[in-house]
Amino acid sequence: MPKEYRTIQEVAGPLMLVKGVEGVTYDELAEIELPTGERRRCKVLEIDEGNALVQLFDASTGINLESSKVRFLGRSMELGVSEDMLGRMFDGMGRPIDGGPEILPEKRMDINGLPINPAARSYPEEFIQTGVSAIDGLNTLVRGQKLPIFSCSGLPHANLAAQIARQAKVRGTKEPFAVVFAAMGITFEEANFFMSSFRETGAIDRAVMFINLANDPAVERTSTPKMALTAAEYLAFEKDMHVLVILTDITNYADALREISAARKEVPGRRGYPGYMYTDLATMYERAGRQTGKKGSITMIPILTMPEDDKTHPIPDLTGYITEGQIILSRELYRKNIAPPIDVLPSLSRLKDKGIGEGKTRADHADTMNQLFAAYSRGKDAKELMVVLGEAALTDMDKLYAKFADEFEKQYVNQGYETNRDIEETLDLGWKLLGILPKSELKRIKDKFIDEYYHPYED
Numbered sequence: 001m002p003k004e005y006r007t008i009q010e011v012a013g014p015l016m017l018v019k020g021v022e023g024v025t026y027d028e029l030a031e032i033e034l035p036t037g038e039r040r041r042c043k044v045l046e047i048d049e050g051n052a053l054v055q056l057f058d059a060s061t062g063i064n065l066e067s068s069k070v071r072f073l074g075r076s077m078e079l080g081v082s083e084d085m086l087g088r089m090f091d092g093m094g095r096p097i098d099g100g101p102e103i104l105p106e107k108r109m110d111i112n113g114l115p116i117n118p119a120a121r122s123y124p125e126e127f128i129q130t131g132v133s134a135i136d137g138l139n140t141l142v143r144g145q146k147l148p149i150f151s152c153s154g155l156p157h158a159n160l161a162a163q164i165a166r167q168a169k170v171r172g173t174k175e176p177f178a179v180v181f182a183a184m185g186i187t188f189e190e191a192n193f194f195m196s197s198f199r200e201t202g203a204i205d206r207a208v209m210f211i212n213l214a215n216d217p218a219v220e221r222t223s224t225p226k227m228a229l230t231a232a233e234y235l236a237f238e239k240d241m242h243v244l245v246i247l248t249d250i251t252n253y254a255d256a257l258r259e260i261s262a263a264r265k266e267v268p269g270r271r272g273y274p275g276y277m278y279t280d281l282a283t284m285y286e287r288a289g290r291q292t293g294k295k296g297s298i299t300m301i302p303i304l305t306m307p308e309d310d311k312t313h314p315i316p317d318l319t320g321y322i323t324e325g326q327i328i329l330s331r332e333l334y335r336k337n338i339a340p341p342i343d344v345l346p347s348l349s350r351l352k353d354k355g356i357g358e359g360k361t362r363a364d365h366a367d368t369m370n371q372l373f374a375a376y377s378r379g380k381d382a383k384e385l386m387v388v389l390g391e392a393a394l395t396d397m398d399k400l401y402a403k404f405a406d407e408f409e410k411q412y413v414n415q416g417y418e419t420n421r422d423i424e425e426t427l428d429l430g431w432k433l434l435g436i437l438p439k440s441e442l443k444r445i446k447d448k449f450i451d452e453y454y455h456p457y458e459d
Contacts, residue, residue, distance in 0.1 A: 002071040008032075009051075011060045014217065015263050016042065018052045018070050027112070029073045030054055035064055041093075042070075043077065043219070045264060055219045055260065057093065076112060079227050080105025081234040085208045086178060089195065092212035092224035111226040113233055113287050122290045124324075127355040128244070128299060131167035131420035132160070134342035134413050135349075137430055138369055139327055141299065142355035143170060143242060144290040146323040148250075149303045150316050155329045157303050158190055159417045160340045161246050162197040164301060165207065167420045168244050175295060176241045179203065182210040182228035184221050185252025208235075214252075221256035229287045229298075236296030243298050245288065250304035254281075254315045270314045278318045285322045325349040338414040345377060361423045364453060367445040368430045372408070374444055375437060379405025397441070404436045432457065 007019040016032070028044045030052075046053040054070070079094045082105050089098040094111075096102060124144030130136055141147050151157035165179045183194060191211050198204040208231050212224040225247050232243045247253075254273060261274035269275035288300035302323070306316045309331065320326060330343035356365040379401040386394055386402060394402065412429055415421060421429075434442060435457035442450055 002073055005070045005072075006066070006068070008063070008065045008068055008070060011063050011065065013263055014056050014060060014219065014260075015045070016054050016056060016060065016063070016070075018054060020050050021047075021052045021072065022050065024052050024072050027076045029075060029077055031071045031073060032056070032063065033069045033071070034062060035067045036062075038062075044072070045260070053264070055263075057217055057219055076110055077223060077226075078108040079111050079230045080108050081231060082106040083235075083239060085231055086235075087205050087207070089209040089211060090227070092184070092210060092216060092220040092227065094210070094227045097211065107234075109230050109234060111223060111230045112283075113226070113230055116286070116289050116291055120292050122292045123354065124290060124297075124299075124351050125354040125360075126170060127360045127423070128242075129167075129169055129171050129423055130164045131422070132163065132340065132342075133415055133421050133426040133429065134340065134344050134347075135164075135327060136361075136421070136423050137365075137412070137426040138344050138352075138372060139325065139347045139349040140352035140355050140361075141168075141301075141349065142351040143299055144288065144297045145325075145349070145351050146285050146288045146300045146302070147325050147327065147349055148316075148319050148323050149301060149327045149329065150311065150319075151303060151305050151329045152309045152331050153305050153307075155305075155331065155334055155341060156339065156417075157248065157305070157329060158193060160329070160342075161248050161301070161303055162194060163340070163417045165198070165244070165246055166201050166203040170242050171423075173242075176239075177206065178235050178241045178243050179207040180210075180228050180232040180235070180243055180245045181207055182212075182225050182245070182247050184212045184224045184247070184249060185214050185216075185256065186211070186249065187214055218256040218259045221253060222260065225253060225284055229284065232298050233287065236298045237291060237294050238296075240295040242296065245298055245300045246303065247300070248303040250281075250302045250319065251307065251315055273314050277314065278321070281318055282322050285319075324351050333409065333413070336409065338409055339416050340413075342413055344413065345373070345380070362427055364445070364449040365423075365427060367449055368427060368434070368453075371434060371442055371444040372412075372430050375401060375404050375434065375441075376408050379403075379408070400437055404433060407436060408433055428453075431455070 009017040009019045030042045032040050041057045042054040045055050091097050124142040126143040128141045210228045232245045235241045236243045258273050288298045290297040307313050325348040328343045328347045330341050333341035382398040382402040431453045
């Protein structure tokens with residue numbers, strides 16, 4: 001039976017100090033019982049010589065210091081997991097919010113998980129088709145990879161997240177594929193968008209959703225991605241499923257960390273975020289991957305809005321260090337009505353070379369990808385020159401490149417949020433656009449592929 005304490009010293013906001021405790025550990029769950037019989041959950045943030053600092057999951061109103069009791073439960077937060085989670089929606093504490101019954105757990109798992117031993121990791125190398133050309137063709141996602149999306153405030157990253165969740169699949173395999181979707185600190189309107197989008201398209205049948213709203217407690221926000229990753233680890237490594245984890249919005253998660261850190265009066269680091277934010281993000285991101293000898297895998301797409309559109313802000317900066325690339329959304333493309341507004345030039349997938357080529361996508365994929373990057377880059381330069389010096393200053397070849405850049409944005413990048421292109425369609429569209437340029441300009445493509453796929457462009 002857990003020991004009870006009536007030694008609550010003080011309550012300050014979401015924090016509570018309990019004196020004279022024994023055998024209590026960091027991150028342990030506790031329960032506070034009010035004189036009315038109401039119970040509220042909390043967890044231990046700090047232990048110092050018999051004093052426990054605990055954080056409440058609910059409001060601190062109504063807590064009577066003298067007559068309230070605290071019980072420490074002797075375990076950290078756990079999630080009851082079962083295959084019945086598929087098709088269900090939960091809050092950030094793992095409680096059902098879709099009106100369905102409680103899950104009957106097959107087992108209970110600690111939400112902090114166990115990091116994958118580096119020696120037990122197998123290398124990501126299988127292509128995941130998202131149906132989005134700017135990702136599949138140019139910044140390919142590979143099974144077991146962590147590929148974040150860097151967005152800006154007000155850009156439609158929610159639409160892109162929902163599109164990837166609906167469309168993503170591993171080609172050429174009958175192994176089951178699941179999506180674990182965690183939303184942190186979002187508005188009710190956004191939550192409604194995700195829920196209805198998943199229900200309308202039937203994607204909910206293979207998805208597990210964890211939704212934490214903006215008015216939920218900060219400590220619940222920090223547990224939401226851990227709950228999601230625990231569900232993903234169970235499905236991937238115990239049920240042999242390919243799991244795609246989408247986390248949105250990491251900025252809200254980091255702000256909750258900062259809020260808790262400030263309440264604990266810790267010394268702030270860059271921009272007021274705690275100094276351990278790098279470690280905290282790394283322990284979360286590194287739960288993705290593949291394990292030797294296990295069929296399942298966890299691929300992760302964290303989404304974050306860059307405060308003030310600043311790539312050097314601590315959140316995108318640290319995320320960039322830990323993950324394998326980034327997909328960057330552009331305000332400039334958004335203003336041109338290009339959807340999704342993916343800026344392919346600064347975007348990067350560090351593992352794309354491992355997931356493309358013969359037997360995975362198509363033999364010409366690497367060459368066409370390099371040529372499209374080079375042509376689009378030169379086309380953008382030509383357009384900038386045109387703005388400064390006028391069209392008359394451009395050579396005929398520069399005009400072709402400028403036309404290529406325009407058509408590339410209009411046709412290749414701008415596919416909308418409902419179009420699901422397979423990789424063959426994406427590659428064929430790339431070849432169609434390369435037909436704007438003469439064969440002599442395709443210096444990055446082997447002759448055998450030019451002979452097979454090249455056709456002059458037709459409007």
